[in-house]
Each structure stands twice: as C-alpha cells, then as structure tokens.
Amino acid sequence: MNQRVVDVSQDARARAHIDEAKYQAWYEASIRDPEAFWREHGKRIDWFTPYAKVKETTFGPGDVSIKWFSDGVTNAAHNCIDRHLAARGNQVAIIWEGDDPSESRHITYRELHAEVCRMANVLRNRGVSKGDRVTIYLPMIPEAAFAMLACARLGAIHSVVFGGFSPDSLAGRIQGCDSKLVITADEGLRGGRKVPLKANVDAAIQRLPADSVDHVIVVRRTGGAVEMDPVRDVYYDAAAAQVTDECPVTHVEAEHPLFLLYTSGSTGQPKGVVHTTGGYLVYASMTHQYVFDYHEGDIYWCTADVGWVTGHSYILYGPLANGATTLMFEGIPTYPSISRFWEVVDKHKVNIFYTAPTAIRSLMGAGEEPVKKTSRKSLRVLGSVGEPINPEAWEWYYRVVGDQRCPIVDTWWQTETGGILITPLPGATPLKPGSATRPFFGVKPVVVDSDNKVLDGACEGNLCIDDSWPGQMRTVWGDHERFVQTYFSTFPGRYFSGDGCRRDADGYYWITGRVDDVINVSGHRMGTAEVESSLVAHPKVSEAAVVGYPHDIKGQGIYAYVTLMQGEEPSDALRKELVAWVRKDIGPIASPDLIQFAPGLPKTRSGKIMRRILRKIAEDEFSSLGDTSTLAEPAVVDDLIENRQNRT
Ligand code: PRX
Numbered sequence: 001m002n003q004r005v006v007d008v009s010q011d012a013r014a015r016a017h018i019d020e021a022k023y024q025a026w027y028e029a030s031i032r033d034p035e036a037f038w039r040e041h042g043k044r045i046d047w048f049t050p051y052a053k054v055k056e057t058t059f060g061p062g063d064v065s066i067k068w069f070s071d072g073v074t075n076a077a078h079n080c081i082d083r084h085l086a087a088r089g090n091q092v093a094i095i096w097e098g099d100d101p102s103e104s105r106h107i108t109y110r111e112l113h114a115e116v117c118r119m120a121n122v123l124r125n126r127g128v129s130k131g132d133r134v135t136i137y138l139p140m141i142p143e144a145a146f147a148m149l150a151c152a153r154l155g156a157i158h159s160v161v162f163g164g165f166s167p168d169s170l171a172g173r174i175q176g177c178d179s180k181l182v183i184t185a186d187e188g189l190r191g192g193r194k195v196p197l198k199a200n201v202d203a204a205i206q207r208l209p210a211d212s213v214d215h216v217i218v219v220r221r222t223g224g225a226v227e228m229d230p231v232r233d234v235y236y237d238a239a240a241a242q243v244t245d246e247c248p249v250t251h252v253e254a255e256h257p258l259f260l261l262y263t264s265g266s267t268g269q270p271k272g273v274v275h276t277t278g279g280y281l282v283y284a285s286m287t288h289q290y291v292f293d294y295h296e297g298d299i300y301w302c303t304a305d306v307g308w309v310t311g312h313s314y315i316l317y318g319p320l321a322n323g324a325t326t327l328m329f330e331g332i333p334t335y336p337s338i339s340r341f342w343e344v345v346d347k348h349k350v351n352i353f354y355t356a357p358t359a360i361r362s363l364m365g366a367g368e369e370p371v372k373k374t375s376r377k378s379l380r381v382l383g384s385v386g387e388p389i390n391p392e393a394w395e396w397y398y399r400v401v402g403d404q405r406c407p408i409v410d411t412w413w414q415t416e417t418g419g420i421l422i423t424p425l426p427g428a429t430p431l432k433p434g435s436a437t438r439p440f441f442g443v444k445p446v447v448v449d450s451d452n453k454v455l456d457g458a459c460e461g462n463l464c465i466d467d468s469w470p471g472q473m474r475t476v477w478g479d480h481e482r483f484v485q486t487y488f489s490t491f492p493g494r495y496f497s498g499d500g501c502r503r504d505a506d507g508y509y510w511i512t513g514r515v516d517d518v519i520n521v522s523g524h525r526m527g528t529a530e531v532e533s534s535l536v537a538h539p540k541v542s543e544a545a546v547v548g549y550p551h552d553i554k555g556q557g558i559y560a561y562v563t564l565m566q567g568e569e570p571s572d573a574l575r576k577e578l579v580a581w582v583r584k585d586i587g588p589i590a591s592p593d594l595i596q597f598a599p600g601l602p603k604t605r606s607g608k609i610m611r612r613i614l615r616k617i618a619e620d621e622f623s624s625l626g627d628t629s630t631l632a633e634p635a636v637v638d639d640l641i642e643n644r645q646n647r648t
Contacts (some may be wrong), residue, residue, distance in 0.1 A: 004391075006398070006431040012381075012407050016293050016427020023428040023438075030442040037442060038470060042069050042282050045321060046083050048251050049073035051278070057468035061492040064484045068279030068470040069254040076258055076281050077153035078249045080320035081116060084109045092325045095299070096142050097344050099189045099331035104347075107142060109323075112149075114245035115142070119150035121243035122236065126181060126215045130155030130250055133179035133260065137161045137170060137197060139188030140330040143219045143236065144306045145316055147183045152258060152277075155250035159260040159272065162307025163188050163195055165587040167203035169270075173262050174204060177272055177477055180214045183236075185221040191335035198226040254278025260477050261309055263415040264527035265486060266498070266517035272477030273309075273415050280313075280418050281321055283471030287419040287440060288318030291409055292352045292381050293426040299378070301327035302354040303341070308524070309415040310385055313471075314354060318419070333359050338366045342374035342401070353401075354383035354411075356523040360393045360401075361553045368400050376401065381426050383409045386523025387555045388511050394433035412436035412511050414497060415525070416487065418471030421445070422509050435508045442469045447503055452491045455503075462515060463501040464494035517611070519548035519556045524589045526558065531592065534585040535560060538578060540568045545601050545609050546592070549618035549646060557593035559618035559645070561601060570597035594618075594645040600636040602628070613637060620646050 013019055018026070030037040039054045051072030058065050084091075089110040096105040107115070128134060134151050136158055138144040144160070151158040161173050174182065182205075188195035198218055205213050218226065219236045228235070258277045262270040288294055300319055304310035306328075319326040327348055333341050341363070345353060363371070382402050384394075389410055398408055408431060412422040421443045422436040429437050439445050444466040447455045455461050472495070476483040490496045500515040514520060517528045528546040535544035543563040551557035562578065564570060575595045583591045602610045616625050622641045628634050 004433055006407075006433070008427060008430055009405070009407065011405070012293070012427045015295070016425070018290050018293075018425045018428050020428045023425055026441050027439070031444060034442055034467065038068070038282070041286055042072070042278070042470070044285060045074060045079045045278070045281050047072045047074045047278075051254060055468065059466075059468070059493055059495060060484065060488050064488050066468050066472055066474050067255055068468075069282070072254040072278055073251050074254060074278050074281070075152065075155070075249045075252055076277050076317065076321075077116060077149045079281055080149060080152075080317060081109060081113050082249065084323045085113060088323055091323070093320060094142055094145060095325060095327045095348050097327060097329045097331070097348065099191065099335065101336065101340075101343070105142060112146075115146045116149040116153060117245045117247035118240045118243055119143070119146040120153045120247040122217065122239045123150055123154060123156065123181065124247065125239070125243065128154055128156050128181055130252065130256075132156045132181075133159055133177040135159050135161060135170075135174050135177075135179040135182045137163060137182060137184045137201060138219065138306075139163050139185055139190070139195065139197065139221060140305060140328055141185065141219065141221055142328065143183075143185070145328065148259070148306070148312075148316060153247060153249055155252045155256060157257045157259060159262070160307050160312070161262070162305060162587075163197060164307070164589055166584055167200045168207065169586055170200060171204040171207040172269060174213065175208055176262065177260055180212075181217070182213055182215070183217045183219070185219040186226045187222040187224045189222055189330065191332040194222060194224065202227060252277055255474070257474075259312065261312065261415055263309075264518060264525045264530060266527060267529055269530070270527070271479070271482060271486070273473045274475045274477050275418050275471075276474050279470030279472070281317060283419040283469060284313040284318035285321035287471075288314060288324070289322055290425055291411060291420050291423050291440070292354070292383060294319070294322060294324055294352065296323070298324065298351040298380075299327065299349055300324050300352040301329070301345070301348070301350045302383075303329055303333075303356070303359065304354075304385075309418070313419050333363060337370070338363065339370040339374055342371055342376055345379060346375050349378040351378055352381045352383070353379055354385065356386040357384055357389040357393050358387065358522040358554055360384070360389070360397050364393060364396050365553070371400050376403065379406050381409065382406045383411055385411045385413070387520045388513060389434060391433040398433070407431060410434075410436045412509070416473045417469075418473060421465065421469070422511075432508055435504075435510045437508050439509075445509060446494065447501060448491055448494070452494070458503060458505045460502040460512070461500065462491065463497045463499045463509070463511070464491050465497065466494055513556075519558060521548075521551075521556055521558060521589060522554045526590055530586060531558060531560065531582060531590050534582045534590070535562060535578060537585070538581050540565055540574065541578070542566075543601060545611065545614055547611060547615045547618045549594070549615075549620075551593065554593075558591070560592040560595045561598045561614055561640070562595055563598055563601060596640070596643060596645045598636070598640055598643070600633060600639070602636050602640070603632050604630050605632045607632075614640075617641055617644050618646065620644065
C-alpha cells in the first residue's frame with residue numbers, strides 16, 4: 001500500500017473555506033443532527049417558498065422514500081442565473097473553448113439569461129411545459145447549457161444523452177422517458193472530426209413508433225448539410241429569431257424532477273436515474289464550493305462532457321448556482337497538440353481543474369515536456385473523478401501538472417449520488433495518493449461484508465451509505481421497484497454503491513472498483529449485460545460473456561468471450577466485424593478491446609456462467625482460478641487459458 005502522506009499546504013490552509021478543525025466540527029454536527037445541519041445549509045439557494053420540512057427519508061427495509069425540503073418551492077434556473085443578475089450580471093458565466101483553438105466565447109450571466117429565455121420560449125412554443133421530458137443530444141457547445149437551463153426554467157425534465165451513443169441507444173432513451181422533443185446539432189466536432197448527430201437522431205426516430213417525437217430542434221454547429229423534415233424539424237436560429245429573450249421562471253416544488261440521466265447497471269437496459277430540484281442543487285453547489293475550495297472570481301474548469309453526471313453537477317448546476325465562471329471545452333486533450341489542456345489553462349487562467357484519471361494516464365505517455373512548456377501558474381486545485389486514480393498517475397498529476405503546489409481532490413461519487421460523497425477538502429485533508437480520503441458533510445459510509453455485517457476500523461468490503469444526503473437520486477424513472485431492488489436489497493436498509501473499498505487505520509477510504517457486473521472504461525460506466533446482449537444479437541454469435549480486465553490507459557478494458565453458432569469459423573475478420581457491430585449498436589465506448597472465441601464457457605451444473613473464472617483469465621491471473629470443481633465441464637477452462645488474448 002502506498003503510505004505517502006501529502007500534508008495540507010500553508011497556502012491551501014490559509015485561503016480555504018474549511019480547515020481541519022471546521023471539517024471535524026461540521027462533519028460531526030452533520031451526522032449527529034442531519035436535520036439541523038441541512039436546515040441551515042439548505043438556505044444557500046433561493047426559495048420562493050421557504051421549506052419547513054427538511055429530511056424525510058427512509059432506506060427500508062421495505063419502503064424506500066427520499067424527500068428533502070419537500071414543502072419548499074424553488075427553480076434551478078433562477079438559482080443558476082436570475083439571482084446573480086443584480087450583483088454579477090456582467091461577470092462571465094461560461095467560457096466556451098472550441099475544438100479549434102481559434103474559437104472561444106465568453107458569455108456573461110446577463111447574456112446567459114437572454115439565451116436561456118430564448119431557448120425556453122422556443123420550447124414553450126412547441127408545447128413543452130412543467131413535467132415534460134426533453135431529450136438533449138448535443139455536443140459540448142453553449143447551447144447544451146442553454147437547453148438544460150431552459151428546461152429547468154420551464155420545469156421540464158431534461159434527459160441528456162451523450163453524443164457518443166448510437167441511434168439505437170438514443171432511441172431507447174427517447175422512448176424510455178417518452179420525450180416528444182429532441183434538441184440536437186447538425187454535427188458535432190471533436191478533435192477535428194465530425195460527428196453526425198442529426199443523422200443519428202433521424203435514425204433513432206425511425207426505430208420508434210410514428211407518433212413518438214413531435215419536434216426536433218437543430219442547432220447549427222458545423223453548417224454541414226443535413227436532412228430536415230419540414231414539419232418536425234426546425235433550425236434553432238430560425239426558431240429563436242421568432243421569440244423574445246424574456247421568459248418567466250416556473251415555480252416548482254423541491255421534489256419536482258430536474259433531470260433524468262440514463263446509466264448502466266449490472267443487469268438489464270440502462271435506467272433513468274431521477275434527480276429532483278431542491279436537494280440536488282443544495283448538494284451540488286455546496287460540494288462545488290467546498291471540495292474545490294471555490295472563491296469568487298475563480299476560473300473553474302471541469303473537462304467532463306455534459307452527457308455525464310459530472311457535466312451536470314460540476315460544469316453546470318454546482319458552479320452556476322455559486323455564481324462561478326465555468327469553462328466548457330468542446331475538444332479533446334490531444335488536439336491539435338498534446339499540450340492542449342495546459343494551453344487552455346494558460347489561455348483562460350484556470351484556477352481549478354477537474355478531470356479523469358484516464359486523461360492523465362494518456363498524457364503521461366508523452367512525457368513531461370508538453371506540460372512543462374506551459375506555465376500553469378494560475379492553477380490552485382486539481383481534481384480527479386470517474387475511476388480509481390493509481391498512485392503513479394496521482395504523483396505525475398501532482399508533480400508535473402501541479403508543480404507540487406496544488407492539492408489533488410480525488411472525488412468519489414456516482415450518477416446516483418448527484419454529487420461528491422468521499423473526497424479530500426483542499427485546506428483540511430492530508431492527502432494519500434490513490435485514496436478518496438474521507439466523507440463529505442452528511443455522508444455516512446459503512447463497509448459491510450457479504451452478510452451485511454458492518455466492519456470496524458481498518459477493513460475491506462462493500463461500500464454502502466447508511467443515511468440519505470440531499471443530492472441522492474430519488475427513483476428510477478417509471479420503475480420505483482427497480483430502484484429499491486438495485487440499491488437497497490443487497491444490503492437491506494443501506495444504499496449499496498456497487499463499489500468495493502478498503503478503509504485504512506486513519507479512516508481513509510480507498511475505492512477498489514466495482515464489485516458487480518459493471519465495468520468502468522475510461523471513467524465511463526458500461527454494463528457487461530448490455531455488451532453481451534449486443535453481441536448475441538449478431539447472427540453468427542450463439543453466446544457471449546463480457547468482463548473487465550486491467551488496461552494501462554482506460555483503467556479497464558472490455559474483454560468478450562464469444563461462442564459462435566455451429567458451423568461458423570473464428571477469424572480476425574469476424575473479430576473486427578463484431579467490434580464494429582457493438583460500436584454501431586451501442587456506441588464507440590462499448591467497443592470490445594479483446595475478443596476471444598471460445599468453444600464453450602465455464603458453467604455450473606445449473607447452467608450459470610462462472611464469471612469469476614472468466615475475470616481471472618482476462619486478468620491473466622489464471623494460476624489462481626479457485627475452485628473449479630463445480631463446473632459442468634472443467635475442460636473448457638484449459639481451452640480458455642490456452643487461447644487467452646492478453647498474454648503478457
Ligand atoms: O466505480 C466508481 C467509479 O465510477 C462509478 C460511478 O460511475 P458514474 O455513475 O458514471 O459516475 C462517474 C462520475 C461521478 C463508481 O461506482 N468512480 C467514480 N469516481 C471515483 C470512482 N472510483 C474510484 N475513485 C473515484 N474518485
């Protein structure tokens with residue numbers, strides 16, 4: 001275990017909102033009396049009707065119900081825009097940096113107000129009102145922020161679908177929440193390459209019943225030629241020219257849904273995670289302020305895509321609720337040069353920088369020079385999210401990117417949690433490379449064994465959370481039973497994260513990765529079942545089993561064992577065909593890295609695939625396969641080992 005401890009720097013402590021004593025005092029208070037703690041901190045956002053109720057939550061067993069501030073009335077767009085106009089109307093809210101370094105935009109809070117109102121009016125004119133679902137399939141352009149906030153303004157519920165998902169995946173997500181309106185762009189632009197977003201929307205809609213989608217709004221990004229249905233489709237600029245830039249805010253109850261976000265789980269199709277308005281915004285803004293030690297005037301940059309929860313909470317809602325300047329980047333870390341991240345940091349004098357370990361690992365490969373040739377003097381805090389950061393990558397981030405000046409906040413959380421749950425605070429927490437360290441205020445982590453027994457002190461087991469926090473998801477869209485089953489049934493009475501972790505003698509948490517059938521590829525979550533069902537849909541495939549394996553840059557890679565239909569011959573060409581098949585079916589992030597053709601899969605006598613064995617072989621650790629005596633046909637294992645794809 002890496003035992004290095006990086007103490008809190010004088011600088012970080014001097015400027016921080018929270019030092020160690022305050023962390024201890026607040027944390028203790030938040031656990032002793034959550035009701036009083038959140039009654040106070042709920043006031044950080046504006047309420048049209050103040051709440052009297054604070055915490056009404058139960059994790060079962062039996063009923064699971066989560067409500068925060070339920071009799072309060074508010075609006076997220078008001079909190080992210082309108083309430084700032086008087087004091088900081090002319091301050092930049094969003095810095096947009098294009099894929100091409102010659103393109104950038106600065107949007108003030110006043111301009112943001114006008115843009116969001118316009119977009120809201122365009123939506124309203126097409127019948128969108130409180131509670132309606134709107135699907136957003138946009139690249140990283142300011143209109144993505146306008147669209148999300150326009151929905152919030154109207155009390156409509158946005159469902160952002162990552163631009164890398166295929167037409168099929170998009171279709172499932174449009175249908176899953178029954179949205180009648182889709183906002184997209186002609187094409188996206190990433191690393192100089194075009195992404196055919198509108199064509200994907202057309203293909204998605206073709207797969208749906210005829211009356212599914214009434215309107216498609218198309219933002220012009222590249223100006224590329226796209227097909228436009230004269231009744232259904234409209235260019236955003238044309239529609240926006242018809243409306244004013246004033247639109248009243250819809251008052252919504254705290255528990256009114258703000259957005260849905262589809263995410264992968266260990267079984268079945270992706271589920272619509274529901275986040276509501278009041279508690280989510282309180283939690284996103286509070287974590288943004290304290291975890292990044294955000295101060296007025298800071299330039300803050302989170303490199304995530306708005307298609308993921310990190311983009312929702314920490315590009316948009318958290319920073320804007322705090323009146324921050326948030327940077328939105330359209331491109332990729334390596335275009336046009338491998339120094340791009342650091343050039344953007346210098347260009348916009350970024351103070352707080354938040355990215356994923358996979359990006360750090362991919363840049364490490366090119367050495368220090370592309371980083372060192374930039375200044376990065378403005379940087380003060382560095383953040384990491386999405387997957388465990390290995391100590392080597394942590395040290396490189398700390399030493400090379402941050403010049404050993406900047407604390408690294410390794411933030412552990414999930415789509416379901418709405419905001420960061422376990423994390424250092426820059427001015428309070430001594431850091432250990434590779435550890436997400438300690439819980440945020442109000443968060444009660446517990447480590448349990450497989451019998452739901454709580455483990456004490458230094459230990460390793462399953463990471464659960466024992467009580468609710470305001471940013472927690474409330475339900476699965478349209479399927480509350482699935483919510484209860486997925487998160488509260490494995491360890492009754494607790495929220496189960498699906499992650500394993502170790503806690504050391506100092507009470508620090510070390511996330512070890514998923515313990516369920518979810519893999520984390522470059523910080524993106526993928527259910528093995530989804531990739532399997534895509535593979536078996538191929539006419540030549542009879543059976544498939546998918547597991548993760550360690551990958552130097554992506555963290556985990558996708559390893560697929562495929563059994564072919566009788567009479568089909570394995571070949572490299574077929575391997576390529578299957579990779580392309582999954583890519584087209586789900587999206588590039590689901591492409592298998594390795595495919596092994598297997599005449600048979602290891603199964604128990606009752607026919608259950610023994611994934612433990614498949615995982616071990618994929619990890620190239622087949623000498624420790626454990627007990628194989630329960631297998632129906634032990635010989636298949638020898639063949640799997642002999643033909644494994646990852647020999648080192
Ligand atoms: O396994 C954990 C990993 O990412 C999962 C959540 O994925 P998603 O819902 O897509 O959200 C990603 C961004 C919040 C978790 O179950 N994970 C996330 N952050 C960390 C992490 N693993 C280790 N360390 C982290 N800091």
